[in-house]
Amino acid sequence: MSSAVIERRKAKTNKNDLHGWAFSAPFIIFFLLFLVWPILYGIYMSFTGQTLTGANNGLVGFANYAEAFGDPDMWRSLGNTVYFTVISTIPLVLIALGLAALVNMGLPAQWLWRFSFFAPFLLASTVVSLFFTWMYNPQLGIINEMLGNVGIAPVPWLNDPAVAMWSIVIATVWWTVGFNFLLYLAAMQNIPQQHYEAASIDGAGGWRQFFSITLPQLGPTTVLIVILQILASLKVFDQIYQITAGGPGGATRSIVQYVFETGFTGYRLGYSAAISFIFFALIMIVSVGQIFLNRKRSA
Amino acid sequence: MATAVLDRSSSGVAEERPQNRRKMSGAKVIGTIVASILAVIWLFPFAWAAVTALKPEIEAAATPITWLPASGFTLEAFAQVLNAGNLPTWTWNSLFTSAVITAVTLVISALCGYALSRIDFRGRKLLMGVIVASIIIPPPVLIIPLFYQMLALNLIDTYWAIILPQVLHPAMVYVLKKFFDQIPKELEEAAVMDGASRMRVFLQIVLPLSKPIMSAVAIFVFIGAWNNFLWPFIATNETSLLTLPVGLQTIESAFGIQYAQNMASALLAALPLIVVFLFFQRQIIRGISTTGLAGT
Structure with missing residues (x-):
């Protein structure tokens, strides 16, 4: 395989990476903000004494x-x-x-x-x-x-x-x-x-x-x-x-x-x-x- | 599983089967009678709500219960609800938030579904796996942290709070991806040869071929958003910002035992989607049938 072909393939891979993530980016941003983050934060909350009134007696384990x-x-x-x-x-x-x-x-x-x-x-x-x-x-x-x-x-x-x-x-x-x-x-x-x-x-x-x-x-x-x-x-x-x-x-x-x-x-x-x-x-x-x-x- | 369902759309889910036009067999006559009885039962709650709403308030709460009020039917309850109530505002809130939710969902899900279907990028399999796995997450699990998040962002009692968390439909990304997979690649390859960009290929070749699935997803998401109760109920308190389902929940306490007015409100709230359904029955049935099994 000539180096030119490899170069071209590499360029194409980079371009695909860019395009793939760019097209997915809007969904991923919402996904991270309103699904992944709440899930993770929810797990964290479940180990705390968090209340709606703002009081929080910190981590309480299980x-x-x-x-x-x-x-x-x-x-x-x-x-x-x-x-x-x-x-x-x-x-x-x-x-x-x-x-x-x-x-x-x-x-x-x-x-x-x-x-x-x-x-x-x-x-x-x-x-x-x-x-x-x-x-x-x-x-x-x-x-x-x-x-x-x-x-x-x-x-x-x-x-x-x-x-x-x-x-x-x-x-x-x-x-x-x-x-x-x-x-x-x-x-x-x-x-x-x-x-x-x-x-x-x-x-x-x-x-x-x-x-x-x-x-x-x-x-x-x-x-x-x-x-x-x-x-x-x-x-x-x-x-x-x-x-x-x-x-x-x-x-x-x-x-x-x-x-x-x-x-x-x-x-x-x-x-x-x-x-x-x-x-x-x-x-x-x-x-x-x-x-x-x-x-x-x-x- | 979604592919199997999607194939069905082309075979005409809502179409009537060609029937022989000879006279109906005995079984069909009995079937029609049974179906008629069931249809009457199914439509009964609407009918009783309408009868109640068309009575004067005093008659609605009178015993013995009557089908025909002695003083005749009246539109009084409807007039009162429309004049004094917040129904028009709530209807607008529902329409606006549901439309924005549907539009944003379509755009971000179609772009992501296209990337997953067509672009060979590093991390694609992982992304696909994460999105499919997330279909399992039940929305009620998110309400507590989401509320806290919206509180921290100072978005409680805004349209944003209603809209933002509702634009995520991982199952719809999957449905769209499966649909794009079925479109022959040759069409796009030819365009790429001619130097068209990815975005142009997507907008001018893929999207026009995807109208059926896009409308199916839109219908599914819109109905879900229009009728969603739990999240908007948590995200809003301010009367002028409530969506229709949440607003209706408050009327019982506001109107007290005004039965005719309660039923008038319920019927008015039901009206928009029922009317839309009468006009677009075929599209809506096809939309539900193609997306319904994808899991929500």
């Missing part, structure tokens, strides 16, 4: 973490979050699948179904919360009124600790199931039509086709939807904070709400940061578990 692990409210919030995640993920995946299968039958007025089931997803959490708080109202709620018309006793939607989380789940399903519905619908429309034609010739009916073709073909999509839904549900805050404020008696308080409250109403930023990293660890376990599962599947 005291915040030790306190959190012995804090019944932390465990209760974590438990509520996991409970919500389980009882919301199941309907959010199954109902989405059912709605998509229904609409994908080739029903007329496609836009109407897509609009009906997806429109709530476009609402801000506060709008959803206003709607449902009003419908759950103990005296004036339309749901109890209609249940009463068919002879069902009024349900204490928001006042009974055993019921409140389910009321949140109902509002959440109404609000966000349209997202999973769209993902399923897109995946179904991607299944090659020949599979169905072949099955029809073999005399397989609609239900058979759904279970022997559609469902298996949706396998990878389902795995992704379930994982994304679990991750989304674990982050629940808005609708709970707005509808029940975590009540009654902390029965619906989520871990994100506990982070928020220790930080902004309890003024204990250091402690709050420590709890948020315990929450992060939970998210990490799910995410890494998912990557591991995917590896195994594709291997």
